[in-house]
Amino acid sequence: MPTTLITGGAGFIGRHVAEELLSRGHDVRLFDAFVPQVHGDPVxxxxxxxxxxxxxxxxxxxxxxxxxxxxxIHLAAEVGVGQSMYEVARYVGANDLGTAVLLEAIAAADVGRIVVASSMSIYGEGRYRDAQGAPVAAGLRRSADLKRGDWEVRGPDGQPLTPEPTAEDKQPDLASIYALTKYAQERAVLIFADAYGMNATALRLFNVFGAGQALSNPYTGVLANFASRVAKGERPTVFEDGRQRRDFVHVRDVATAFAQALEADESGRALNIGSGRSYSILDVARMVSEALGRPDLEPEVTGRFRAGDIRNCFADISAAEAALGFRPTRRLEDSLTEFAQWVEAETFTDNGGRMRAELEARGLVS
Incomplete structure (x- = not known):
């Protein structure tokens, strides 16, 4: 049986990947630093x-x-767009230096395959089309527009653009330190593997959700943040106007994708791993409140924006389907009841207010 090492293996995604590999007959070794912000007690x-x-x-x-x-399977990383904007050394050290040390260690070992977790954040804004249906290379939004509450991505003529699924050939446009570190991880692994004749794949993960997320970590996924607020009787916090769109993919589908990438002949490229669907953040907040039995907790729409946030990005997953046979099986709207039952059984602290205060104190919320 093959032996697979999962860095960050005791984390949310890592535990699900481990279960998937064990079910496929792998011997699995978990490597983890047990960072308190990420891990509950007991793990x-x-x-x-x-x-x-x-x-x-x-x-x-x-x-x-x-x-x-x-x-x-390299999952070990600090995760959080907002936090990365003020704990820069922490993110660069763990994500980029950590990957460099890992690759040097791999060079001295007889390892034939590596799959690294990349992120949709490297795209910046996703793909767009103009009113005539022509593709537009949309850049990042201007601070001046955001400060007056103009949230939309606009073309050269000032007209709003229509978002569409983002494929892997979209040029990266890094909007946060976190995105920068994830792109560096991705490229380092693919460059290294090509030089050493290894099989390597980078999986660009969209918004991963499911049981096992760190509900006390305010820098984890947005859906877990909403759930932790609602479960404590607080309104979920939504930035901008809530109409920004994201792709939510279940952690079990993500675990399957990692196993497929590890076992496939595919190598040397990055692949999107998402659901192939898009949801507005405001709708997701309401869905979470409903699933937790608190539809009265209407989202607090702040009309403010965070440094490093983008407007729209959701996945075109056709390349992963062709290369790996990846087909997500769990839709967000069909999975929230199970997710809510897990949340209600957990013990955690809602730190969403602390996160917002930390960002505001540094001028990262406008």
Missing amino acids: RLPDGAQLVRGDVRDRDALDGALKGVDGV
Whole structure:
């Protein structure tokens, strides 16, 4: 049986990936630093997985963890667009330096495959078309427009553009330090693997949701943030006007994608992993309130924006389907009842207000 090392393997996505690989007959080794912001107490690990505690920047720990490993799934990273804008060294150190140390360790080990978690954040704004249906290379929104409450992405003539699914050939347009670090991770892995003759794939994850998210971590996914607020009797916080659109993909579908990428002949490219559907953030907030039995908690639409946020981005997943056979099976609207039941059984602290205060204190919310 192949032995697979999952960095960040005790985290939200890592635990689901481990379960998927175990079901496919892999021996699974989890490598994790157990950062308090990310991990609850106690951490529930999949039965049958081996655990190695260590920081991805610790070469000695990695050398030990990589012994006898056939493939690596690299998930270890600091995650949070807003936080990355003021804890820059933390994000660059964990994400980019950590990946560099991992790659050096892999070079000294007999590892044939690596799959790295990239992010939809590298796109900046997604794809758009103008009123005539022609594709437009939309840039990032201007601060002056955002400060007067003009949230839409506009073309050269000032007319609003229509968002459409974003494919992998869209040029990156990095809007946050987090996005910068994820793009650096992606490129480092693909460049390294090509030089060393390894099989490598980067998966650009869209908004991942499901049971097991760190509800006390205010910098985790937006859906978990909404759930933690509502479950504590607070209105979910929505920035801008709430009409920005995102793609939400279930963590079990994401786990399947990682297993498919690890086992496929596909190599040397980045692939979108999303649901292929788009939802407005305001609608999602209302859906979460409804699922948790609190439809009276109408979202608080702030009319303010956060540095690093983009307006619209949702996935074209046709390339992943062709290359991996990836087909998501769980829709957001059909999964929220199960998600709400899990949230209601958890013990956590709602830190959404603290996050907002931290961003406002640094001038990162306008």
